[in-house]
Amino acid sequence: MGALLDRDAELGELGRRLAQARLGEGRVIVVAGPAGIGKSTLLAAAAATARAGGAVVLRARCSPLEQDAAWGMARQLFGPLRTRQDWAELTAGAAGLAGPVLAPRAGEPVHAGDAMHAAVRGLVWLASNLGDRGPVVFAIDDVHWADAPSLRWLALLAQSLDEVPIGVLCAVRSGEPAAAPDLLAELLASAPEAPVRPRALGPAAVQALVRERLPAASAGFAQACHAVTGGNPFLLGALLTQLTADGIAPDDEAAARLGTFGSEQVARVIDRQLARLPDGAGPLARAVAVLGSGTPLRHAALLARLEAAPAARAADALRAAGLLEDGTELVLAHPLIEGTLYASLPRSERALWHAAAAALLSAERAGLERIGLHLLRTEPARDAATVAALREAARQASARGAPQSAAAYLRRACAEPPPDAAGDADVRLELGLALAAYLQPEAYDLLHEAVAVAGTPVQRGEIALSGARALGLIGRFGEAVALCRQALGQSGTYPAELRERLEAELVPNALVHTSTIGEAHRYTCERPPGAPALELWRVAAATMGSLIGNRPAAEIQALLLPCSSRMRWPRSAARCWPPWPR
Secondary structure, three states, X not given: OHHHOOOHHHHHXXXXXXXXXXXXXXXXEEEEEOOOOOXXXXXXXXXXXXXXXXXEEEEEEXXXXXXXXXXXXXXXXXXXXXXXXXXXXXXXXXXXXXXXXXXXXXXXXXXXXXXXXXHHHHHXXXXXXXXXXXXXXXXXXXXXXOOHHHHHHHHHHHOOOOOOOEEEEEEEEOOOOOOOHHHHHHHHHOXXXXXXXXXXOOHHHHHHHHHHHOOOOOHHHHHHHXXXXXXXXXXXXXXXXXXXXXXXXXXXXXXXXXXXXXXXXXHHHHHHHXXXXXXXXXXXXXXXXXXXXXXXXXXHHHHHXXXXXHHHHHHHHHHHOOOEOOOOOEOEOOHHXXXXXXHOOOHHHHHHHHHHHHHHHHHOOOOHHHXXXXXXXXXXXXXXXXXXXXXXXXXXXXXXXXXXXXXXXXXXXXXXXXXOHHXXXXXXXXXXXXXXXXXXXXXXXXXXXXXXXXXXXXXXXXXXXXXXXXXXXXXXXXXXXXXXXXXXXXXXXXXXXXXXXXXXXXXXXXOOOOOOHHHHXXXXXXXXXXXXXXXXXXXXXXXXXXXXXXXXXXXXXXXXXXXXXXXXXXXXXXXXXXXXXX
């Protein structure tokens, strides 16, 4: 109970808001404050109260390592539900679109933007289906570190909570840079009430906590502890750990010697704790910080280069010291502990740890997306296997509807870099397509570079074709035309069929703007017949002219029937056509 001293007002306010959500007034509820102020403890207490009241509570804890993980936060939340007997009912209908979030889509890949929107909508339906069965609380700690796809889903869900008994309870650290700041801001802005901000502990609460750890502490000593920590619960705990380990008498004399104690002192406290623990505790703790919370002991032991027995003893010692939570999987007790241990590794050494983590996870046949999270944090080494792994991780992320995660993997693959020009062009293409899927303006520049560095005319044409289609789908018609024009204008001989496809891709994009409509007209009306795809656009021109001119249906039918029997429409023809100019 000591950890919840001075928290009656905050718990009461969270209880009120969750009660409103339980009655069908769904809402986003934000707990905000600086590191160590007790947000996680408050979140856990509110979630426990909601569970005791009959709500289904789904929890997630975000971390810096998983900021680029495709749907990492959403998968934490919904993962436990997969064992429910009614899982098939929960994912029926539109909720089935959330399937790629939990498992990659089988079969032919779809456009990443389509997959993203489908997955987001599917998750909204899944959450709504769950809410139809009773009150639900999504309790998300450190939401500022959530991955962008999950934040996009939460932001959309927040818009449809009015009549659903769902509470989205989020803890966010003040001043911490977010993985996706725009999406996080959109989510937080959807909360109907101001954030609940845990206050610093008052002098009486600090005195109670000090005397719980140091029963002989004087009142002056407790006051000094309050002064140097500012009533921050985590910093107070770290200070008391240091004083206890040093055997400091908690009297007024010691109080006079206490200086300021902030987050920079936490690293020294943790280092001194680790030094007092059995051999291997330090490497094991840092291995958990690198691998991320929830890692199996076996993986942490391999990364720390420990045998099974010493690793088990080290894990038990870390739990006893309060650095690890109880549980089968290894979870560091607080994000500040995790961040401190991780930051204690010099940058180049940290990259080596991540390279070793990627290697061991690969040997353990872990998923490529998880391996990719570690490859993101390694130093470039022109390694073809790294490029291949990152590209496959990106492909899986795209299939899950997470193009932002895919883009992170592909940026790192570009930096490796790929071992040859053809591979470089392909990676730039894939990165450009991922960026286009979530409407990033630099997509065209990447696609333009991919066309420019292509190794052969065929590769150049295929890249331009894929890039133009992606740009056309997001409404960047002029850039799609420019990409086709770039490929057609470069030297080299194209197979006739590829050139025809490029021209046929250029035409519908050129039709939609006055500055390029003349170019479309030249391709379809001023060139001699012969190319089947362009012939279709000639028919399109005549048909649109007849429709605009209110010609008889029989005349329009006579234009279209021959095409339907002897020609196959290109994919580019599936778009809506603008009126053809007279």
